[in-house]
Amino acid sequence: MSKISNGLLASALITITLLSNMAFSQERDRRSPPRKLTAEQSRVAASNYQKYCALCHGENREGHKNDHAPSLRSKSLMESGIAHQILRPMQYGREGTAMGGYLNEVGGPMTLAETWNLTYWLFEQAGYDRLKFSTNPVLGDIKRGEKVFQEICASCHGKQGEGITGPALMNQSALAHNTDEFIRYAIQEGRQGTPMQAFKNTLSAADIDNITAFLRSKSMGLVEEKPVLRALPExxxxxxxxxxxxxxxxxxxxxxxxxxxxxxxxxxxxxxxxxxxxxxxxxxxxxxxxxxxxxxxxxxxxxxxxxxxxxxxxxxxxxxxxxxxxxxxxxxxxxxxxxxxxxxxxxxxxxxxxxxxxxxxxxxxx
CATH class of the missing domain: 3.40.250.10 (Rhodanese-like domain)
Structure with missing residues (x-):
């Protein structure tokens, strides 16, 4: 291939990358805030947080109080996907982790309305605007993504993504409810105030895509279940x-x-x-x-x-x-x-x- 052809190819790749990044940036418009809680709803939500969540997530939502529970006030988390990315694990838990389900339909102590209100309360307390993410897939080289994951991520998140000092990443429920762009943004921006650093300055955009694609590849085979609850002992x-x-x-x-x-x-x-x-x-x-x-x-x-x-x-x-x-x-x-x-x-x-x-x-x- 000639030097001219090589130059044209390089220019084309740069152009595609710039357009891709521009599209990603444009997609992340600010979303309108969620509904405003009443004073009574906020009071109950604050009480529920201290009662059910503070033991692991910290009294001030700082995270990593126990069991490496994530921060619930980190900017990159609270601006990227509230409510479902917080609501679903609160309601149904994360199978294979210490996070149980707190919705009464699965045996937990809170009603559906209470889980929604607690989610909105967390967002209000954080004080950040919401970003808009698309549901478009993030494409990447899965094999390359696995290699980088094992080199960079496994020491905290585990070789199988099971979670060590960092949260479990290959949990089927998490992958079902988190979009590709949500995952990519977490890798790119990190989680402020936690050990999770931002990798946007240490990894290439392509490798962030590759890790995202690798994690997404582990989401196949999820089977939703309905609970059939057994009677509590007397x-x-x-x-x-x-x-x-x-x-x-x-x-x-x-x-x-x-x-x-x-x-x-x-x-x-x-x-x-x-x-x-x-x-x-x-x-x-x-x-x-x-x-x-x-x-x-x-x-x-x-x-x-x-x-x-x-x-x-x-x-x-x-x-x-x-x-x-x-x-x-x-x-x-x-x-x-x-x-x-x-x-x-x-x-x-x-x-x-x-x-x-x-x-x-x-x-x-x-």
Missing amino acids: PKDYIVNKHGDDPNFDLKDGMYVLSKDLNDALNAKKKMVLLDTRVTSVWQTAHIEGAIPFPYYADLDETVAGIPKDVQIVAYCSCPRAAADHTINRLRARGYTRTAVLWEGIFGWMHLGYPVRRGDIAGVND
């Missing part, structure tokens, strides 16, 4: 192995029981109470056999009814310990001294190969 069912002996755990730091010791005690039919301190929706999906739903945000005056003080209590969550620590500390302040927290959490428990009871949630065709 107080008469709270004690596991009612006629068994006390487990007499040797607690780590006076607080924690190891998965091996708990599993051995359950196999030996030891007497105890197991508290699943996660949002009830994830108890519905899977829990340790015999555990009762005891959400970290629950009113203790209501939930302790039927919980004896003279029986060993073991609480667990998926953080692996934040919600369970919070719950046990509250119980100890109430005089429940025979208490412990599962050290590895339920994810660690399952990864070690110990059994869980699957809930009655199943796919139901419309």
